[in-house]
Amino acid sequence: MAAVNLDLTFQALADPTRRSMVERLSLSPASVSELAAPYAMSLPAIVQHLALLEASGLVRSEKVGRVRTCRMEPAALSLAEQWFNQRRAEAEQRLDRLGEYLKRFPDGDPT
Amino acid sequence: MAAVNLDLTFQALADPTRRSMVERLSLSPASVSELAAPYAMSLPAIVQHLALLEASGLVRSEKVGRVRTCRMEPAALSLAEQWFNQRRAEAEQRLDRLGEYLKRFPDGDPT
């Protein structure tokens, strides 16, 4: 099972190159060279980005012959999504409590 | 208007201290000292984390007297959420196309 951890996931997504690699792989799997093609940087640089994406669990890859094929691991994305959903839920709870309060004391502070 | 940018947002969320500060502020606004209280690190370190959270647009703060009060800026969170939704939508489209394909050629490759 891939290591899924929010630190590494958000870290991986913080870089525009890596985020755009994720966008590419969300469409379909690709080889390292295909993945590298759109970027001006060296292949080793791309492979380093890929290593971070794999460390975060967002991407997995396997080598067949001399070609390494990379694909998304959707579970890692959904872990991050859950974190956002929790924050949103808390914010909404807070607004609900405020709403209740205002319903009971429409003119402001009860003191 | 706060600068909202995915690089800075994910960068901000990649650090466990900052993420936990966001979790705290999702519950209610807090002063800098309140925000700093749970952590072992120095106040300047906390203020630096806060600066990054503000740079990302996730948090906004204002100073009244000698107290700076920090609160969440929900719009910045939802920008990041949208990015995840788009990735998920793409992954689902891909699976839909695969499903269509399998419906037409249930025994595999048509060649």
Add this chain to the structure above:
DNA sequence: AATTTACTTAGGCAATCACTTAAGTATGGA
């Protein structure tokens, strides 16, 4: 067997990060 393709490994380098301590500056209370 020689060459090309597709990565992989190793090392280096400048910039940024996550802290630190020390020394400020306002503000508010006794």
Add this chain to the structure above:
DNA sequence: TCCATACTTAAGTGATTGCCTAAGTAAATT
């Protein structure tokens, strides 16, 4: 007016990041 509170500014340090070039290795292709 003195003192504590709530930050704020500045400067330094070691570790990590995001690249690079150069030199591998191993699997096809010719």
